[in-house]
Amino acid sequence: MLFLARMDVVFPDHLTAEQVADFQAREKEYSASLQRSGKMQGIWRVVGEYANHSLYNVESNDELHEILSGFPMYPYMKIKVTPLAKHPNSLV
Numbered sequence: 001m002l003f004l005a006r007m008d009v010v011f012p013d014h015l016t017a018e019q020v021a022d023f024q025a026r027e028k029e030y031s032a033s034l035q036r037s038g039k040m041q042g043i044w045r046v047v048g049e050y051a052n053h054s055l056y057n058v059e060s061n062d063e064l065h066e067i068l069s070g071f072p073m074y075p076y077m078k079i080k081v082t083p084l085a086k087h088p089n090s091l092v
């Protein structure tokens with residue numbers, strides 16, 4: 001099952017620069033492991049925003065929820081998920 005997720009990041013003001021950097025480093029590691037496993041098939045920055053679009057290939061809604069809620073920055077992200085179905089005009 002394919003899902004497109006949009007994640008908007010908003011860190012609260014009380015976090016220090018060091019805490020933010022630590023979240024970002026752990027996020028990068030978790031994201032890399034998802035990409036190596038093939039569960040995350042790509043991630044793109046939304047131009048001009050602290051946001052991304054990322055593509056997931058998972059077995060179930062529950063698996064996707066487990067993956068998304070495992071992001072270290074999950075408490076600081078607003079996530080919108082779009083389930084994807086094959087387009088009738090798609091050649092792939």
Ligand SMILES: O=C(O)CC1=CCC(=O)O1
Nearest residue numbers: 007009027031050051052
């Ligand atoms: O968009 C970001 O920087 C936050 C993020 C979520 C997953 C990821 O790899 O980075």
